[in-house]
Amino acid sequence: MSVQQPDKGTILIVDDSPSSLEALFDFLTMAGFQVLMAPDGESAIEKVKHTCPDVILLDIIMPGIDGFETYRRLKANQSTQDIPVIFMSALSQTSVVVKGFQLGAVDYITKPTQQEIILARVTTHLTIQKLRRSLQAQNEQLQQEIQQRHQAEAALQEANEELSRLATLDSLTQLANRRRFDECLNQWWRILVREQLPLSLLLCDVDFFKLYNDSRGHQAGDECLHQVAQAMKRAVKRPADLVARYGGEEFAVILPNTHGQGALQVAEQIRSSVTALAIAHPNSSISQYVTLSIGVSFTVPCHNCCPEQLIAVADQALYRAKASGRDRAVFIRFSHTQNLERCVYWNTTAIQQQAQQNL
Incomplete structure (x- = not known):
């Protein structure tokens, strides 16, 4: 066989x-x-x-x-x-x-x-x-493995970028969060110290937001903050500018290479954009709608001062905006030799005049 x-x-x-x-x-x-x-x-x-x-x-x-x-x-x-x-x-x-x-x-x-x-x-x-x-x-298998590895690396990089983005994003408003604000302000401070160019900062606060939250509920309050945030984002148009949630009902805007007059103009655009939302606020004593108070500060960064001082001046300007009636902006220029060199109270009908007189 x-x-x-x-x-x-x-x-x-x-x-x-x-x-x-x-x-x-x-x-x-x-x-x-x-x-x-x-x-x-x-x-x-x-x-x-x-x-x-x-x-x-x-x-x-x-x-x-x-x-x-x-x-x-x-x-x-x-x-x-x-x-x-x-x-x-x-x-x-x-x-x-x-x-x-x-x-x-x-x-x-x-x-x-x-x-x-x-x-x-x-x-x-x-x-x-x-x-x-x-x-x-084997070569085809190797090429396939290389391609799969490249795809995996690209997906990993994309995931890491998304994680980095989420790590610097406020989940409620979809604006930059406080961490991203601090990073951006420090970065621009170093750049503008070297270039000797101006830097302006806006601190914005929703007027009587606690009363709004208490009367309408937290869900409505969150929606209000989201709408305000998006209105601010639309009003600030330059790619280099940053709108961030500073904390609670407070927002901050970084305006690199911007003098005080330009910062006041941006503040007016933001204020009017928020008012135009016409979000009803029956408990506000100044308006039937949700409004903003804005503190504006400006300086030319130098080695002898720091970003925290600019923030402090903007916060002082915000305090004065609230004290003088809210729904307005107050501008204080931060001087390296004199913390409050000049103070300008501003309302929406006199922005250009006041800015020209006091800058």
Whole structure:
């Protein structure tokens, strides 16, 4: 009882000689290969469309298209261009052999030859082909892993950026939070110290917000703060400016490279934008709607002072805005030599006049 050898690979033999085909078919089949046969180039090309062999033994002298033309057509097809081809021919001229290798053949066997030599050549090139395919598969797997790693790194970077953004974002108002405000103010202070350019700061407080919260409820209070925040954000248009929630019902606006007059104009835009929301506030003693009091400070940063001093002056200006009737802004310029060099009380009908007189 004969034991069938395991399949070692698929070989296509292309030869117009029936006797050569039969002899090689029997020998290579007994050696454990799956063997396909084609009597000419056209039928060989048709056969590989259905079954892709691992190696092709290709005769050169055949009726119809010869072996060279058959190989050119195989090389022109992406699905068959990488199949190793071994030319077989009685032609032994150097020019013919060189032409075969120039076309891309992996080997050239001169007829007649011993079957053992064919087996050795076929086995060698099958091994090379398997190694090449294995290497190609490993490279593809490596490329896939690299791509997946890049995608994972990009996703991680995006997640980290989102976490960083959320870490500096106030969840209720979607404005910058106090941490981001402190970072931004210190960054701009260092830059403007070096460039000797102005810096303005606005501190804004929702008037009588505790009364609003107590009468309307915390949910309505949160919605009020959110609407006020978005109105402020729309009013502050420059990319470098920062609107932040300073704490509770207080907001802050950093205006780099902005003098006092420009800061007062921004303050008016913010105040009028919030009033235009027409959020009803029955418990306010100054208006039927929610309003803002705003403290404005301005300085040219230097090494002899610090951002905290500018904040303190803006806070003092906010206190005076509340004390003088609310729904208004008070401007105090912070001087390095005199904390309260000049104080300007301002209302919405006299902003330009007051700013020109006091800056």
